[in-house]
Amino acid sequence: MPTLDVKNLVLWYRTRKGPVHAVDSISFALEPGQTIALVGESGSGKTSTANAILRLLPKNVLRYDGEVEFDGQNVMELTDEEFRRNVRWRGISMVFQGAMNALNPAVRVGFQVAEPLMVHYDVDRDEAADQALDVLRKVGLPADIARRYPHELSGGMKQRVVIAMSLILKPKVVILDEPTSALDVMTQTNIINLLKDLKNTDRLSYIFITHDLGLASELADLVGIMYAGELIEVGPADGVFVRPKHPYTGKLLASVPRLRSEEAPDFIPGAPPDLTAPPPGCRFHLRCPVSFEKCGWSAEEFIAQMDLLQSSGEAKDKVPSIASMSAKSPTSLLIKPGANGSVSDFVQKLNAFVAATSEKNRFLKSIESVQGKTKSVEVKLYETTPPPIVGTEWRAACWLVTEGAA
Amino acid sequence: MGVVWHLAKRAIFLVITFILAIYATVVIANGGGRVDQILKDQIYTDLKQQYARNPAFQRLPPQEQARQFNISYNSIIEAQGLNEPFFQKSFRYTFNALQLNLGRATQLHSSDLSMRVSDIIFERLPRSLVLFTVANVVAAVFGIWLGLWMARKALSAFDRGMTVLSVTTFVVPPWVYGILFILIFAYVFKVFPAGGLTSVPPLPPSPLILAFPPLIAAGLLGAGYVVYARLRSKYRLVGFGILGAGAALLLVWGLVLPADYFKDMEWHMILPAAAVAFSVFGSWSYTTRNLVLQVMDEDFVFAARAKGLKERDVLSRYVLRAASPPIVTSLALTLAAAWTGAIITETVFQYPGLGLLFYEAISLFDAPVVIGLTTVYALLLVVTVFLLDVTYSLLDPRIKALRR
Amino acid sequence: MAISAPIGLKAAFLEAARTKSGLAATAMLGFLILLAVLVPLLVPFDVVRQWSNPGQWSDNPKLVPPEWSEVFTGKRQPRTVIIPPAGQSGGFDHVRVSFEVQGQNYTIVVLKQSFDFQADAFPSEISLYMTTMFGSKSPLVRSWLTRPDGQEVQLFEDTPSLRASNVSQFRPADVITYSLTYPSFKDPSYQVYANVKQWLISNNVTTSGEWGELFPSPTGFYSNPPKAQVLLMAQLNHSMLDPRTAQVLKGKYSIKFEVDGFSSVDDANARAVVFGTVYGLIGTDDQRRDLLIALLWGAPVALAFGLAGALATVLIQTILGAISGWYGGAVDELVQRTADFYLIIPTLPILILIGILYRPSLILILFILVVFGVVGATTKVTRSIVLQVKEEQFIEAARSYGASRGRILFRYILPRVMPYTFALIALTVPAFIFLEASLSFLGLGDPNLPTWGQLLGNAYGAGPAIFYTFWWWVFFPAAGIIFTTVAFALLGYAFDKVLNPRLREQ
């Protein structure tokens, strides 16, 4: 039985620009002692996933549902007070991103480490302090540190304090939210070694949130790749790191500059999408090198891409001249040919252009049909749905990945 | 050690500033020798009248009269040092003021008919202190409580409404509220007296320490609550003890002590205190709300919540504690302004404290009293600022550690 | 999901104006500014300059509430009726007959005019004004009031000794005032009481004894004078003796003067004012001044004073704060210590001191206030913002491409501070308005210009007890100040909200 089984977790925020789909239907399961690394670029929803699991929600939550089974119990059914008392920190604790900010500057660190004991088990102050000393020792800190204030400690020491704090109640799952991103390389290695050690001795389950694939590989048994609020690929580290299924995972791996290989890193063109209006279909299709008709180009995206193509110098002579374009529906658009071109002429030119460059300009693959009207040309695009996440042990959400291949 | 050294430096600085401020006051007050001229005129007329009532003097020939008059006039001027050069005089005035040797009033007197300026001032000082301390403490406690509540309900209708109320009330000084409050509560509804210190003819003043119990009780209640809520388990009893002591004191004060004089005084204090509190609470609540909201965004507050602390504990132990040093500093000006703002508030309420004394002194042109009062105000400001410094350094452990 | 504050004053202003409080503030300030612009057109400054000239206001009733206040009493309150002198429209009818008897010239002048009185309450006062022109001998002047019930009451008889050169002009120097309400002992109009007494006794309304009890006059004069305007204009019965029970006799009254002159040049003219019990929109003060004028003029004065003071101090403070934060070091230390010093100086007492010693004008008061506000809260705020902006990396980049320190301060940093400065200006305006009001309240303001604070001070100076009974005298100036300051407070708050995005919705 998995320690933690997350099913279709959803967390949307309300903002002035519209709803933000920070976490969109995420599922994964974690066995005891297993570590999942959630990897993604900034804004991909990694931290929101952690917050959603611990139910640490901001005030502007729009939608929050799904199932989180912890130790066989669906904790989403608990009231806030029950959740606070039984799950938070007792069952699932967290190591925060910026350790220097996660500690109260005005309180001695010993008290901060011991505080959960007093809050959750009503342990006497002195006894809690004793236990805190044990945990501090376990994470490799000297005992006298308990009486110091956070600003008197170095970054690495503070991070150890935060780890001690997360361990004090002996939780089953610890969420590590970028635990080393603010630390130096050496300190980072020391912390990772500590976490590795704790994982092996205490059989802890980690949810390791990071943007660094190299770091992820240090701890991960499972890897989950997040993109624009979705978990697009999740599978065993041995597989995902070696033969990624999703094109995005592949590109992400290729973008890591490696110290032990001469292979030049490559970048992913474009930028992650705006989560207030995620693209239809597969959310990665705009940047995907292998996108094709099913990936979900919308008429508006098509127009934007066409505009870009027109304005960028290189393809200028090849693009048939266009006077204007307008979206008619999400999957069809009207193109008015440029000044002196007739409609039929234009259709021909366009078809030729598509045939010639669709490998390079993948969005052209989304054209289902081109029809000449009286004054304009109607371009119909393929209709499509977001790709389902397929597979069992190793799943990916891409039309190019089929169940059989898994 | 660090804190003591820091505070000592501040104290030295404040003393120097105080001396400079007094000197500035003396210079302004005596600018162009106006006050000296006024004093000389006064001596002149007094002397004239004195001689006019003296039949022996009247019998002297006019020349002799003039000579004698001049001799006594000049000797008085000499004795009071009025013909020294101003530069020299200004130092003497400053030195006198610093020693609280404020001279004699020309017209005003205390209730036991003393004309010494310090007697007059120290008769009035406790009244002002009591009124404004009570009002400011009430406003601060209420304002901070409201601000916390607003921050908790941030962006709700309650928060928006209260924020606008806070912002719009704190720009208006207490005396304007005083006018409106008297209009409403004293003349329309007739529930509170319009002003004055007491309604009965003033009884001989009892030891003023009796007026402080409510204050001390309030302090005890506050401290008790802090000890009870902030520290856990074994300190709870101590907290309870302090709370109990405060409550007992309040009970004794309210029930056992049948001091009509003070009760009447309190009855008269309600409206002015309410006006002061109403004009001050908004800045406490607005500042508290904003700072608390700011701190609530901090990671360590998030962490506290993640640790499973109750929302109430998060607010009191993490948020308020972190927000308190800036709350204290940002309100330094408010508090300091309250002292001098008393001049008009007390005038409106006819409350015979320092403020009304100032007004009376201006109306009667009693220069020594005016200068003396200005000195006392400067002293009050210095003490307030220093107390704020002390509070600040006690509240922020970072100062303690960094200055070590 | 960080929301950034808008950069630049214009963007901040546009965004602030969109919030509810910003909208309210804009509306309130718009109204005030419109008022401030219109007031000099509606009420010329000349009128205000006459504020402390009592002659200007003598036709107004004294200390009466605004006209609309009658909705509270439910009675129709009388308005002031002025019967202008002969020669003006609606003025007295003027008949002059000159004749000669036995070589002696006589002139008889009759001045008569009627007015309709339909209010439910008695006038607050009645005053008659007369000017005469005569030869060597003073004429005999008599006057009567004819009531709607046909009764005619003689008011007084006088031989005026004041002579005008031209009776068609009413110049104060030549005018004799007969106040029926507040006659002085030497005044012939004092006879009105005797005449009224005779009239009432002859009509069996009262007896001489009762009269004596009601209006005792131990020294031959009334210690509690009867209210002539009540007795003269009440229904003729016993209840009229008590102003509380007396009932108004409504209808047409006429006032008649008869002047018997002893030369051929004799002539006379008259004027009458029946003072109402309500006046204008705001009422009047104890010197009969129309408070509306002062209230209206208070707006531009308060706005100008508040804005000028706030602009000057906040801008100076901003620049000092910016310099202190940007250059740091000794400059910073100096500014910081000066700020501490200013915190300790008891500003208001010293201002009051200056006020009594030097009686400064409004402009000078403003100047002094600015001097006392060279450093302050804004310096600290600006300094901390500058310290923040200073850390931004584009500043360092600017230094690397050779931007001078001054350029960075004035072109890059100060524009970033300006929105905050603007918010602080909005929040400082109230402080200045109230400072001026405080000084004026104590009677230390500029005596030549009515301000709201001065109205309050005048009211207070009239005596703390009457201060509150004449609510209109107190309420409206107070409301004016509060309205203006609240408008600025709301504007400042709207800015604050925009500039600290954390404090509003995410």
Place this chain on the structure above:
Amino acid sequence: MTTALAEMPTEIGPEQHSSNIVETDNLTKWFDVGLGLFRGSLHLKAVDGVTLTIKRAETVAIVGESGSGKTTLGRTIIRLLEPTGGKLLYDGQDITHSAEKRLMWLRRKAQMIPQDPYSSVNPAFPVYRILEEPLVIHKQGESKEREEAVMKALQAVKLNPPTFFANKYPHMLSGGQRQRVAIARSLILNPEFILADEPVSMLDASVRISILRLLRQIQQQFGIAFLYITHDLATAKHFADRIGIMYAGRLVEEGPVGSVLGEPLHPYAQALMGAIPDPDPANRLVVRQSLPGEPPNLVDLPTGCHFHPRCPIAQMGLCDVKDPELRELRPGHRVACHLAT
């Protein structure tokens, strides 16, 4: 000769070229950190004797942990800070202690790209003004020419179409686009040398590579020398020609990328390399070698080799006494370690 030129530095002609754009000799930068009574008696030795040469049109990466002095070194080299000691030559001219007023020519020839995309460009200005500003300050060209230069710079950093981006305010752009604007600003004066202080550390991995490629391309296209300051050894490996490793204010190893990373000679460089994981699922099965302790306090530095307290091979009596000098052990590859061979 150099001193004479330093007298009239603004008139440095293009014919006067040194093959080294920047040379430092034992450069030091100390900050006073004394508190209260002891003000001035304590120094934070951020840069403590660095000797480094940057040739024309080459990229030198300085790698180090936070507090190693790499950022201070960069700022000192472009004279945002005045060196405390040593010597700093720019294009053969001694600018160690030149007055700010006499450095306007340097301000034209040496530029910087800051780290944080959210504060690297002035948020109050539109992109056009951000880029025009250096031209205005250096009084270059008429407004027409300036416009051309701005458009060219925008094109050079691939913000296409330039007119579209010229009117945008920074808050309308993504982090990567802002960094491109910052790069365009550094190019606008046709500099010879650009200090890039962690220009990509706050960007996402995919964007990071595209910006670094852009910098590489610019370097090759315009022949600009770069000092690339970073804590990331891996990007340095792929985007620099030479690499210098800093520890506690000193350069401990310096040389061509291939040589330094192929065979690190300094124990610190070795540890640093060992500490950085490449994505590899096998990583989780091994414990990575690391150094104990923390970098030293820069106010109270260890004697001798600053690294000796953490060094696995330190020899007492040598390493804690004697400052190691940079020795050239391989061609162009220098190391400051007594024990390296």
